[in-house]
Amino acid sequence: SQQGEEDPQALSIQEGENATMNCSYKTSINNLQWYRQNSGRGLVHLILIRSNEREKHSGRLRVTLDTSKKSSSLLITASRAADTASYFCATNQGSSNTGKLIFGQGTTLQVKP
C-alpha cells in the first residue's frame, strides 16, 4: 500500500525563497530518501537519511526525520529556477531487506525567476 504522503502537492515560490516539503509514512523504516524528477526525465537521488539520524545537510538541501511522528521534511534554501521539478520522498521499509522503495505522491515545485 502507498506509504508516503507528501504535502503540499504543489508549491510555487519566487527565486531566492526557501521551499519546504513534508512527507509522512506509516511503518518502520531503514532509511528515507528524497528524489527529484525533472519533467520527462528519470528520478535523481538527492539525499538519504537513516532511521537513527535526525537531520542531514547537502548543499542547499536540509532534511529532517522524526521517527516518532513518522515524518520528514525537505528544505531547499535560496531556491533557483533550476530547482523547478517534482520532489518525491521514498522509504526503505524496516521489515524487509529487499531495497523496495515506497514513494510518496510527490510535490511539484515551481520556482519563478
Add this chain to the structure above:
Amino acid sequence: DTAVSQTPKYLVTQMGNDKSIKCEQNLGHDTMYWYKQDSKKFLKIMFSYNNKELIINETVPNRFSPKSPDKAHLNLHINSLELGDSAVYFCASSPTDRGIVGTEAFFGQGTRLTVV
C-alpha cells in the same frame, strides 16, 4: 557512460501486441528494479532482482514478465498489451550498504509506453 540505460525511450503500440523494454546498468549493483509511474506521477514498484534472483514480485498481472540474464541486465516483457498499461516504466538499480539493500536507487530515463 550512462549508469542505468533503458531502451526504447518511447514505445507506441497497439492493444494485444507483445513488447519488451531493456535495461542495463554499469554500476556493478546487485539489485535492479522495475517501477511504473502512472499519469498522476504515482510510482509503484513492480519487480526486483538481486543477483539475478527475483526478490520482489508485487501484484502485477502475469502478462508482465521480467528476465534477468545477468546482474547487469533486467528486461521487462509485456504480453497482450492493454490500454491500462500505458505509463512510464523506470528501471533502477541500487547497491547494498552494510547489509542494507537499497541505500540509493539510480534510475534510468524511463520508457513512455502508449497503448492505442
